[in-house]
Amino acid sequence: MNGLEDADLQYFLSSYGLILSSFPEKGRGLVSTRDFSPGDIIISQDPYVCAPSTSCCDGCFSRGKLKMCTSCQMTQYCGSTCQKSQWKLHRLECQALIGLSEDRKKMLTPTVRLMARLLLKKKLQDDNTIPTTSDDNYDVLLALVSHMADIDENKLVLYAQMANLVKLVLPLMEINIKEVIENFSKMACNAHTICDSELMPLGTGIYPVISIINHSCLPNCVLVFEGRKAVLRAVKHITRGTEVSITYIETALTTTERKKLLKEQYFFDCTCHCCNTPHTVFLKGALEDNQDIILNGYRCKAKPCHGVLHHDSANNIYRCKVCGSTREKHSIDQINSKIKLLSERASRCVSSKDYLEAKDLYKIVEHLQLKIYNPLSICLMKTQEDIMKILIALNDWEGALIYCRLTIPIYQRVYPAIHPLVGLQYYTCGKLEWLLRQAGEALQSYTKAIDILRITHGTTTPFMRELLLKIEEANADARLLQRKTALLQ
Ligand SMILES: [Zn+2]
Ligand SMILES: [Zn+2]
Ligand SMILES: [Zn+2]
Numbered sequence: 001m002n003g004l005e006d007a008d009l010q011y012f013l014s015s016y017g018l019i020l021s022s023f024p025e026k027g028r029g030l031v032s033t034r035d036f037s038p039g040d041i042i043i044s045q046d047p048y049v050c051a052p053s054t055s056c057c058d059g060c061f062s063r064g065k066l067k068m069c070t071s072c073q074m075t076q077y078c079g080s081t082c083q084k085s086q087w088k089l090h091r092l093e094c095q096a097l098i099g100l101s102e103d104r105k106k107m108l109t110p111t112v113r114l115m116a117r118l119l120l121k122k123k124l125q126d127d128n129t130i131p132t133t134s135d136d137n138y139d140v141l142l143a144l145v146s147h148m149a150d151i152d153e154n155k156l157v158l159y160a161q162m163a164n165l166v167k168l169v170l171p172l173m174e175i176n177i178k179e180v181i182e183n184f185s186k187m188a189c190n191a192h193t194i195c196d197s198e199l200m201p202l203g204t205g206i207y208p209v210i211s212i213i214n215h216s217c218l219p220n221c222v223l224v225f226e227g228r229k230a231v232l233r234a235v236k237h238i239t240r241g242t243e244v245s246i247t248y249i250e251t252a253l254t255t256t257e258r259k260k261l262l263k264e265q266y267f268f269d270c271t272c273h274c275c276n277t278p279h280t281v282f283l284k285g286a287l288e289d290n291q292d293i294i295l296n297g298y299r300c301k302a303k304p305c306h307g308v309l310h311h312d313s314a315n316n317i318y319r320c321k322v323c324g325s326t327r328e329k330h331s332i333d334q335i336n337s338k339i340k341l342l343s344e345r346a347s348r349c350v351s352s353k354d355y356l357e358a359k360d361l362y363k364i365v366e367h368l369q370l371k372i373y374n375p376l377s378i379c380l381m382k383t384q385e386d387i388m389k390i391l392i393a394l395n396d397w398e399g400a401l402i403y404c405r406l407t408i409p410i411y412q413r414v415y416p417a418i419h420p421l422v423g424l425q426y427y428t429c430g431k432l433e434w435l436l437r438q439a440g441e442a443l444q445s446y447t448k449a450i451d452i453l454r455i456t457h458g459t460t461t462p463f464m465r466e467l468l469l470k471i472e473e474a475n476a477d478a479r480l481l482q483r484k485t486a487l488l489q
């Protein structure tokens with residue numbers, strides 16, 4: 001990016017209380033030039049281009065009643081307003097799609113479609129059919145890192161194949177294969193998954209300004225989506241001069257796993273506070289054992305000891321730090337391989353919607369995991385989460401509520417206090433309690449949900465308005481129940 005465009009971007013950012021800065025270790029990033037409080041929207045941005053990956057409106061990413069584009073039969077809209085809003089770009093895309101054979105159409109993955117849209121948007125901005133602004137232009141995208149030097153041969157071959165496919169989709173356009181390959185590489189580490197309010201993925205978008213924000217495993221901001229718009233909210237007090245950060249990955253992992261994932265997918269060594277001090281952490285005011293050992297370590301077998309086991313590599317055994325008792329490595333390995341086999345079978349059952357069989361298998365997995373893992377371990381949380389979802393699919397609210405309640409203490413340990421997933425888990429808990437006519441409990445869970453979600457999601461979206469209504473309903477019901485009980489006494 002040249003100096004002038006950088007100046008344009010700086011001017012744009014300054015209106016949001018942000019400044020583009022350079023960091024010796026990690027390159028560019030955004031720093032606040034004023035204070036932000038939890039819940040404040042720092043910046044919101046529409047994507048440069050985006051593409052749905054599931055059945056939703058191409059304009060607003062809503063689901064519900066949709067109509068196919070009659071010409072290409074490949075994009076869907078909730079109504080004419082959304083169709084019109086996308087027409088300039090889709091007109092060109094539609095022409096290209098009509099010309100494709102059915103076989104080719106099947107090869108169009110969301111990523112390939114996103115790239116085709118990217119090239120079409122650039123063309124439309126070059127001809128001034130779509131206006132260019134300081135945050136909505138191809139140059140902002142050009143400035144993003146591509147990590148071309150870091151990607152392996154197999155990936156390069158794949159990107160080249162995808163680039164050729166893009167060329168086939170857009171035969172009338174002059175396409176620079178090398179540039180498209182580089183753009184695929186940029187997409188891999190810069191594109192964002194667009195999710196609905198409950199964090200279910202809907203598609204992918206490129207948000208060049210949001211992409212400048214660096215990662216932290218304990219970030220001070222959260223990125224949520226309102227339709228296709230990315231909204232960055234502060235989750236902590238951010239004082240002037242602080243770098244704003246989001247997390248690029250699901251953080252319910254151990255430090256080693258997080259570092260590995262970030263290195264493989266985003267090509268950097270995380271040096272955030274969490275990664276730099278993994279051995280001892282402050283939890284609930286006390287200096288505790290290594291968080292990672294609690295999250296994926298094995299437990300002491302001796303009752304009632306709750307100690308975690310440390311690997312004694314010299315003797316190839318695990319030893320409890322609290323009571324000194326030991327467990328053989330091979331017995332733990334045996335249980336682990338059983339768990340792996342059963343989990344794979346259970347997940348296949350879920351795919352084929354055989355929920356009853358899946359439930360039974362996951363319950364055996366849970367039983368085995370409880371034998372060797374700490375009750376607060378991540379793998380146990382994931383199994384319990386799977387069981388909860390299966391029970392919801394089976395309309396077993398009572399069973400689902402038990403599992404939902406089991407996961408909450410682990411959520412609280414794995415995620416920071418203000419995290420959308422923690423809020424959403426309380427929300428699920430509240431919905432189940434409400435279905436089971438436990439109005440008082442539902443009210444408590446909804447309130448905990450709203451305390452978190454009002455910061456991460458704001459209060460004005462349809463999803464949040466619905467939650468606020470549910471609280472009112474639960475509140476009225478709980479009061480009614482109180483009055484009834486008072487009368488009976
Ligand atoms: Zn729409
Ligand atoms: Zn069309
Ligand atoms: Zn980190």
Ligand SMILES: [Zn+2]
Pocket residue numbers: 300301302305306307320321322323324325
């Ligand atoms: Zn012990």
